[in-house]
Amino acid sequence: xxxxxxxxxxxxxxxxxxxxxxxxxxxxxxxxxxxxxxxxxxxxxxxxxxxxxxxxxxxxxxxxxxxxxxxxxxxxxxxxxxxxxxxxxxxxxxxxxxxxxxxxxxxxxxxxxxxxxxxxxxxxxxxxxxxxxxxxxxxxxxxxxxxxxxxxxxxxxxxxxxxxxxxxxxxxxxxxxxxxxxxxxxxxxxxxxxxxxxxxxxxxxxxxxxxxxxxxxxxxxxxxxxxxxxxxxxxxxxxxxxxxxxxxxxxxxxxxxxxxxxxxxxxxxxxxxxxxxxxxxxxxxxxxxxxxxxxxxxxxxxxxxxxxxxxxxxxxxxxxxxxxxxxxxxxxxxxxxxxxxxxxxxxxxxxxxxxxxxxxxxxxxxxxxxxxxxxxxxxxxxxxxxxxxxxxxxxxxxxxxxxxxxxxxxxxxxxxxxxxxxxxxxxxxxxxxxxxxxxxxxxxxxxxxxxxxxxxxxxxxxxxxxxxxxxxxxxxxxxxxxxxxxxxxxxxxxxx
Amino acid sequence: xxxxxxxxxxxxxxxxxxxxxxxxxxxxxxxxxxxxxxxxxxxxxxxxxxxxxxxxxxxxxxxxxxxxxxxxxxxxxxxxxxxxxxxxxxxxxxxxxxxxxxxxxxxxxxxxxxxxxxxxxxxxxxxxxxxxxxxxxxxxxxxxxxxxxxxxxxxxxxxxxxxxxxxxxxxxxxxxxxxxxxxxxxxxxxxxxxxxxxxxxxxxxxxxxxxxxxxxxxxxxxxxxxxxxxxxxxxxxxxxxxxxxxxxxxxxxxxxxxxxxxxxxxxxxxxxxxxxxxxxxxxxxxxxxxxxxxxxxxxxxxxxxxxxxxxxxxxxxxxxxxxxxxxxxxxxxxxxxxxxxxxxxxxxxx
Numbered sequence: 001x002x003x004x005x006x007x008x009x010x011x012x013x014x015x016x017x018x019x020x021x022x023x024x025x026x027x028x029x030x031x032x033x034x035x036x037x038x039x040x041x042x043x044x045x046x047x048x049x050x051x052x053x054x055x056x057x058x059x060x061x062x063x064x065x066x067x068x069x070x071x072x073x074x075x076x077x078x079x080x081x082x083x084x085x086x087x088x089x090x091x092x093x094x095x096x097x098x099x100x101x102x103x104x105x106x107x108x109x110x111x112x113x114x115x116x117x118x119x120x121x122x123x124x125x126x127x128x129x130x131x132x133x134x135x136x137x138x139x140x141x142x143x144x145x146x147x148x149x150x151x152x153x154x155x156x157x158x159x160x161x162x163x164x165x166x167x168x169x170x171x172x173x174x175x176x177x178x179x180x181x182x183x184x185x186x187x188x189x190x191x192x193x194x195x196x197x198x199x200x201x202x203x204x205x206x207x208x209x210x211x212x213x214x215x216x217x218x219x220x221x222x223x224x225x226x227x228x229x230x231x232x233x234x235x236x237x238x239x240x241x242x243x244x245x246x247x248x249x250x251x252x253x254x255x256x257x258x259x260x261x262x263x264x265x266x267x268x269x270x271x272x273x274x275x276x277x278x279x280x281x282x283x284x285x286x287x288x289x290x291x292x293x294x295x296x297x298x299x300x301x302x303x304x305x306x307x308x309x310x311x312x313x314x315x316x317x318x319x320x321x322x323x324x325x326x327x328x329x330x331x332x333x334x335x336x337x338x339x340x341x342x343x344x345x346x347x348x349x350x351x352x353x354x355x356x357x358x359x360x361x362x363x364x365x366x367x368x369x370x371x372x373x374x375x376x377x378x379x380x381x382x383x384x385x386x387x388x389x390x391x392x393x394x395x396x397x398x399x400x401x402x403x404x405x406x407x408x409x410x411x412x413x414x415x416x417x418x419x420x421x422x423x424x425x426x427x428x429x430x431x432x433x434x435x436x437x438x439x440x441x442x443x444x445x446x447x448x449x450x451x452x453x454x455x456x457x458x459x460x461x462x463x464x465x466x467x468x469x470x471x472x473x474x475x476x477x478x479x480x481x482x483x484x485x486x487x488x489x490x491x492x493x494x495x496x
Numbered sequence: 497x498x499x500x501x502x503x504x505x506x507x508x509x510x511x512x513x514x515x516x517x518x519x520x521x522x523x524x525x526x527x528x529x530x531x532x533x534x535x536x537x538x539x540x541x542x543x544x545x546x547x548x549x550x551x552x553x554x555x556x557x558x559x560x561x562x563x564x565x566x567x568x569x570x571x572x573x574x575x576x577x578x579x580x581x582x583x584x585x586x587x588x589x590x591x592x593x594x595x596x597x598x599x600x601x602x603x604x605x606x607x608x609x610x611x612x613x614x615x616x617x618x619x620x621x622x623x624x625x626x627x628x629x630x631x632x633x634x635x636x637x638x639x640x641x642x643x644x645x646x647x648x649x650x651x652x653x654x655x656x657x658x659x660x661x662x663x664x665x666x667x668x669x670x671x672x673x674x675x676x677x678x679x680x681x682x683x684x685x686x687x688x689x690x691x692x693x694x695x696x697x698x699x700x701x702x703x704x705x706x707x708x709x710x711x712x713x714x715x716x717x718x719x720x721x722x723x724x725x726x727x728x729x730x731x732x733x734x735x736x737x738x739x740x741x742x743x744x745x746x747x748x749x750x751x752x753x754x755x756x757x758x759x760x761x762x763x764x765x766x767x768x769x770x771x772x773x774x775x776x777x778x779x780x781x782x783x784x785x786x787x788x789x790x791x792x793x794x795x796x797x798x799x800x801x802x803x804x805x806x807x808x809x810x811x812x813x814x815x816x817x818x819x820x821x822x823x824x825x826x827x828x829x830x831x832x833x834x835x836x837x838x839x840x841x842x843x844x845x846x
Contacts (some may be wrong), residue, residue, distance in 0.1 A: 395586045398548045401573035402580035403600030404648055413599070417590045 001316040006332040008313075009375050015350035016214060019207040031208040036192075040209070044188040044216065047109060047181075048174045054114040055170045056163060058263065059121025067129040069247045071256050077264075078126070082119050082486055084267040086479040088436035089116035090179025090457070091472045095271030097183055098278065098465045109186040115267040116180065117173050121166030123486065124387075128162040129155075147247075161228060165383060168224045168337075172379070175217055176343045179438045179457065189213040190343040194439065197345060210346045221337055225330075272476075278469040287470055291455070296474050299451045302366070302441075303434040303478075306373035307427040313374055314381035314426060315419075321382070322389045333386075336378045344440035347372050351444065369444040376440065377433045381426035388422025428482035435479055452478075498559025498651040498684060499524045500545065505554030505565075507540055514540050515708045518554065522652075522701070527678055527685045529695035531732070532705035538688045541705070542654050545686065546580050547573035558651055579645030579653040579683075584661045585637040587629040593640050594625040600648035614643040617677045635666040642674055646681055653678060653685040659694065667691075671698050692732050696720065704728050722757070726838055729768045736811040740767040742837050750808045752784045757834030765837040771799065773835065774813035776827040783828035786811070788821050802829070 020028060031037075065071050066078050084092075093112050096103045103112065132155065140150040156163075175190065182191045189209050196206035249256055317336055320329035351372050355363040362368045392415060400410040438453050445451065452475040459468035500522040507515040514537045522528045530538045543549040545556055547563065547570075555565035558578070563571040587596050597614050598606040615622055618639040629637055638658050645653055658674065659667045675698045678685045689695050695702045696716040703713040704724075712724035723729035726737045740749030742765045747756050749767045751774070756767075779785055789810065790801040798820045800813045805826070813829070821827055 393586070395582050396588060398543075398546070398573070399580055399582060399586050399644075400588075400599070401548075402546055402576075402578055402650075402654075403644065404574050404577065405600060406572075406574050414588060 002320040002329070002332045005313045005317050005378070006335040008371070009336040009378055011354060012347045012350035012375065013214060015353060016207055016210050016346065020211050023208065028208060031205050032212070037209070037212070040187060040189050040192050041212065043106070043186065044175065044213070046106065047113070047186070047188060048171050048216070048220075050110045051113050051117065051174045052167045052170050054110065055118040055121045056167055058114065058118040059125055059166060060159070060163065062118075062122050062260065062263070063126035063129055065256055065260065067126050067246075069249050069256070071249055071253060071260070077260050079484075080264045080268065081122050081260075082483055084116055085119045085432060085486065086476050086483040087116070087268065087271050088179070088453070088472075088475065089113060089177060090183060090438065090460075091275070091436075091475065092116050092267075092271045093180040093183045094456075094460050094465070094468065094472065095274035099270065099274050104185045106186060109181055109184045111266075112180060112184065113174055113177060115263075117170045118267075120169045120173070121163065124162035124166045125159055127387075128159050132158055164224050164228050168220060169380070169383070171220045172217065172337070175213060175220070176376075178343060178345070183460070189216075190345075193343055194345050197349065207346075210343070213343070213346075217337075221334055225334070275469055275472055275476075278465045279473065281466075291450075292470060292474060295450050295452045295455050295471065296478060298449060299435045299453070299475070300478060302369065302373070302451065303431040305366075306370050306377070306434045307430040309370055310374045310377050310381045310430045311385065311423050311427045314378055314385045315423075317378070317382050318386040318389050321386055323394065333382065336382055344372070344376055344437060345443060347375055348440040348443040351375075364446050366446065369441065369446075372440045372444050373430070373434050373437065376437070377430045380429040380433060384422050384426040384429060385419065388419050388425075391422075392418040425486055428485040431482045432479050432486075435475060499526075499557075500652055500684060500686065501555075501557040501560070502541070502545065503555045503557075503565075505541070505544060505551045505556065507537075507544065507549065507551050513708055515544075515551070518708075518710055520703055520710060520713065522684060522686060524559075524684055525679075525682050526700045527675060527687065527698065528701040528703060529687045529689055529699035530703045530705055531689055531692055531695040533731075534690055536705045537708040538705050539656055542656050542686065542688050545652070546578050546654055547571065547576050577648070577651040579648070579650035581638075581641045581645050581653065581655040581658050583657045584634075585629075585641035585658075587637055587640055587644070589629055592626055592628050593632070596629070596640055597625075597643045597647050599644060610647055614647050617646065617680060618643045619673050619677070633666075634662050635670045638662065638670055639673065642677060646677070646683065651684070653683045655685065655687040657688055657690070660690070667694070668697075674698075696732070702732075704731065706731075722836060723768065726766050726768060729836065734771050734812060734814075736769045736771075736809065738767045738769065738809060738811075739840075740765055740837070742767075742839075747835065747837050750784070750804050751811070751829055751831050754831045755834045756837045761837045761839040764840040766840060768836045768838070769811065769831055770835075771812045771814035773831050773833050774802075774811060775830050775832055776800065776802075776813055776815065776821060777830070778828065779826055780828045783830060784808075785826055786829050788823050788825045788827065791820055791823055793820065802827070804829070 023031070062077070062081050066074050066081065071077065089112065092115060093103070096108070096112055102108070136154055136158070137150055140154045141147075145153070175188075177188070178190050178194060181188055182194070189212060193206045193209050193213070196209065314336075317333055321333040351368055352363070355368055396414050396418070397410050400414045401407075405413065435451075436453055438457055441451055441454055442457070445454065452471045456468045456471035456475065459465075459471065500520070502518055502520040505515055505518040506513070518541060520528070520530075520541075530541060532538045540549060544551045544564070550570065551564060553565070556563050558576060562568045563576055588599065591599070594611055597611055601608075601610060611625060612622060615625065620636060620639050620643070624632065624636065624640075629640070632640065641658070642653075642655075655674070659671050662670055671694055687695070687699060696719070699716060701713065702716055702719050704711045704719070706727065712719060712728050714722075719728070719732055723732060726735075729735045730737060738749040738751065740747040740754075742756055742761050742763060745756055747754050747765060747767045751769060754767060754769070777783075785805045786802040786808070787805060788800055789803050792799040792801070797814050797816050800815060800821060802811050802813060804811065
């Protein structure tokens, strides 16, 4: 089962590998050893490095302020810091670019992608901070260690899985980001591949670029694997841990509150106000109700179906990774990650090629599009379902069996209820991703089918910012419930 | 309720032998404690009986019927009717006390009187039924875990260090209550523990486990009075092990001449003396003298640490009452009652 999911996820990679081999070494060298490729490599690497570094700083800092200090309005900040996930990166860059063209280029690109993706670090880190046992920190204080020393030597090592997991997600997103960077005119491998396909339909050249991108992704996965180690993080304790004492900020509030407010203003305020401005004053603004409802309902349907399918596929993978920790299960889990770093267009074209050759009936149908979404967004579901499974010790299943309850009933009455919150969170994350997905949708959606994202893109790339605005607004509105679901604390009662 | 029979059970994990040649008979309605230091394999034995772990060799019978081994089809845990109370309770965190306790009952019986009966049995107020596990104290969680295990009327109840996470003050009361509930239910039970006080005070029978093997299986008084070897003697209660020489039922050792209980030991031997067998008096001729090195006052009794003069071994005497000797005082020692002696292999000739 897990192996089947992995095989599906590896399909696009296989497509690239086969293409690379058919091209042959001579032509491959000719295609790769070009100044253009070097330039793309430098751009991609510095974007990923700077984006991860900034996201970690922002995510860690905000998580600490919200979870461990008495900063005023903590709950409100939490919601506002998760909210940027509801604003797609390409809508964010649309907001900035339509405001000032000066954000084009490297600095602007790093700023905007970080503002869009730092919640991916903030969320797991704040969840970990909540779950830490305060006794460890108290022990450190009692040994006369300072707050700063304790934070670096006691708290940070425990946050490592969350920080590394979040960084990996940010890195993979940046490798695959297309819309925002295209709008900001900052070329990376992903945008170059898109241009290559669109302009010349030059298969081999684009696929060679994609192979370098895949290499970057593999490197990132390997680094995370090495840094994380093989420790287990299941907590098998009685009841819930004590709640963590919070630091009194005192006069530092005068720094902390404006810092948080500034970040929220940049990440949410700028794109939203710019959107509002275009809605109100844009000369091309119009509200074609029929088109809007059609696109919205397509987005909702696709998002819901893809979320359900992806979480179902994530279950066996997460199960193997947690309960049967060995080389095979690690390979299976990691192979699902590989696919998500491939730009949507590569996944899409791989599926187009494969379906035309071996599965003609599903070509140009929603089935193929859903499969593409599942391949691309599987890691998000796996990461979250996996974390939930680590909180459900196998002992509970043993106890259930000893009470005369068989395996199926145990799954229904014990394992599933314990997993539901994380499955819900995983589904929400996939739903968010699908409603804002652009490239695969552009290529795979059945003819005449449009979603909010594709409508927005066709208007804004034609510089009709006003016409694009209502679609962006709707996209954000239907993302809000899922974002709220994600911001909910996992410790809130799950029982009826 | 049924008996439990374990014969020749062996298990190894990744090349490491965890259990070897385990034979254990637990009669119907009996509470047996498996006592051993952590890592000796006692939890593995419990998990094999429950059916969570498959043994490499051996047979487990419940009420005479083989559930694993002896060429029979292995019975899965859910068909063995074995209640299991794991460490720290492991209550289902998403269910309240009512749903936890009635978890193993058929749907139709979940609303019946069984819940109230079980709460009464483990001496919990009815009001806790609607609470969630995280709203209970450790002792309450443990009692709910026992009620959950007993509710489906299991053939056997297995308890894996159920009290180790409790405070010392809660541990004894909870232990008594659990033992009472098990007896009231007429349950056959196996309790795994590393606490010898718990094993001796709660169990009808104690099996001492050491490095994957059973060293001795006996009723608590017999285990204490006639340990199988010096290691069991020092593990189950405190004891001084002194080298000595046995002739005609008497042993000569650092504490003088002592009476050896029923034993055919002769020649060089190790003599086991319990602290409460040593009595102290003011110095008298003809008796062994010792200096008081330290005094530990426990309230109900006192441990007096002694150094036998002139350079003899250190021993501990336990005395009752509040009359305790001062540190540094010199006293005479006598040994009352019979001691156990273990023969040593004859020394090779030089």
